[in-house]
Amino acid sequence: MKDKTLLMIPGPTPVPENVLLAMAKSPVPHRSSEFSAIFDEVNEDLKWLFQTKNDVFIFASSGTGAMDAALSNLLNPGDKVLSLVIGNFGERWAKIAESHGAIAERMTVPYGEVINPADLEKRLNEDVNKEIKIVTMTHSETSTGAVNDVKTLCEIIKKHGALSVVDGVTSVGAMDIKPDLWGIDVLVSGSQKGFMIPPGLAFLTADEKAFEVHKQCKYPGFYFNWSSYKKSLAQHTTPYTPAVNLIIALHTALKMLKREGLENIFARHRSNAILLRNSLRNMGLKLFVDDDKKASYAVTSVYPPEGVSVGDIRNSLKNDYDIIVANGQNDLKDKIFRIGTLGFVSERDILTVVSALNAAINKLKR
Numbered sequence: 237m238k239d240k241t242l243l244m245i246p247g248p249t250p251v252p253e254n255v256l257l258a259m260a261k262s263p264v265p266h267r268s269s270e271f272s273a274i275f276d277e278v279n280e281d282l283k284w285l286f287q288t289k290n291d292v293f294i295f296a297s298s299g300t301g302a303m304d305a306a307l308s309n310l311l312n313p314g315d316k317v318l319s320l321v322i323g324n325f326g327e328r329w330a331k332i333a334e335s336h337g338a339i340a341e342r343m344t345v346p347y348g349e350v351i352n353p354a355d356l357e358k359r360l361n362e363d364v365n366k367e368i369k370i371v372t373m374t375h376s377e378t379s380t381g382a383v384n385d386v387k388t389l390c391e392i393i394k395k396h397g398a399l400s401v402v403d404g405v406t407s408v409g410a411m412d413i414k415p416d417l418w419g420i421d422v423l424v425s426g427s428q429k430g431f432m433i434p435p436g437l438a439f440l441t442a443d444e445k446a447f448e449v450h451k452q453c454k455y456p457g458f459y460f461n462w463s464s465y466k467k468s469l470a471q472h473t474t475p476y477t478p479a480v481n482l483i484i485a486l487h488t489a490l491k492m493l494k495r496e497g498l499e500n501i502f503a504r505h506r507s508n509a510i511l512l513r514n515s516l517r518n519m520g521l522k523l524f525v526d527d528d529k530k531a532s533y534a535v536t537s538v539y540p541p542e543g544v545s546v547g548d549i550r551n552s553l554k555n556d557y558d559i560i561v562a563n564g565q566n567d568l569k570d571k572i573f574r575i576g577t578l579g580f581v582s583e584r585d586i587l588t589v590v591s592a593l594n595a596a597i598n599k600l601k602r
């Protein structure tokens with residue numbers, strides 16, 4: 237049966253009916269008290285979801301826009317950035333830094349692995365002249381399904397004095413991440429992930445230390461300039477026309493998330509990911525990140541069984557069961573497939589994808 241699609245990719249994620257209905261209205265004028273009232277509530281609820289007392293800026297862009305906004309507001313040409321690379325999205329930070337004229341040094345591990353805190357500590361101890369201005373990292377690396385120990389890494393960065401800039405695109409709203417407590421200076425995310433709304437919004441929160449560095453940035457750009465968003469936020473609005481209907485969707489989604497509660501949200505993601513991982517192992521499948529302690533709860537990467545291709549599995553899931561799972565990216569294309577479990581995903585969805593995958597593999601092996 238068509239039109240019963242189950243999206244099990246790591247974004248865009250499924251959107252609840254309540255949220256879709258909230259969006260399906262004429263746009264509210266953005267310079268109105270009606271919009272400002274909604275916007276104020278969204279901003280308060282975003283601080284709750286991001287576990288921060290600082291402002292959370294909302295950009296009309298995808299997650300990469302917020303990544304760009306993070307570095308464009310901090311860097312001057314020639315600045316040195318250390319990028320911790322455990323997958324494609326970690327590499328993206330280095331490329332963005334270079335696009336702003338910075339010098340990016342990569343600390344890379346084999347994909348599927350995570351950064352060893354001792355290696356970071358050693359590298360930063362070597363930086364006696366404090367040349368490294370920013371350390372970038374990915375929390376949940378969507379291209380592999382591995383998760384960095386952001387808390388420990390940020391403690392080490394804090395001791396050195398550099399700024400930590402963290403990609404929480406597939407972790408905020410799915411896995412515990414505490415910028416204020418863990419000393420994350422800049423944290424970004426995107427709407428089509430744990431936020432249960434469609435693509436189109438990106439989020440950024442920055443602490444006081446990051447704002448001090450921002451003040452020294454000579455060319456922060458125009459559209460994503462933090463200072464403009466901060467100034468407008470104090471006036472209950474945005475500097476430019478916001479994606480009004482997406483913000484209204486977010487308003488509804490955040491209320492749903494608040495009713496569930498942060499601890500329950502994280503517990504749901506954890507138990508769904510563990511159920512999926514154990515079910516895949518019981519089917520004899522090999523996980524790309526085998527160590528549960530290094531695994532993201534947002535996405536699980538799986539090797540296909542002997543004699544069955546990733547393409548066949550994805551096609552069978554799509555054509556026979558209307559379930560979409562993702563291919564691997566770049567070098568991992570056609571080597572692994574990825575199952576997303578973040579956002580509006582329940583235990584029933586996990587059981588459905590596991591049964592369908594089992595049936596698909598049995599058919600393909602015949």
Ligand SMILES: Cc1ncc(COP(=O)(O)O)c(C=O)c1O
Nearest residue numbers: 298299300325378403405406426
């Ligand atoms: C960890 C991570 N970072 C960054 C991005 C980029 O986000 P977008 O595609 O919304 O620009 C993604 C998208 O999948 C992601 O998973």
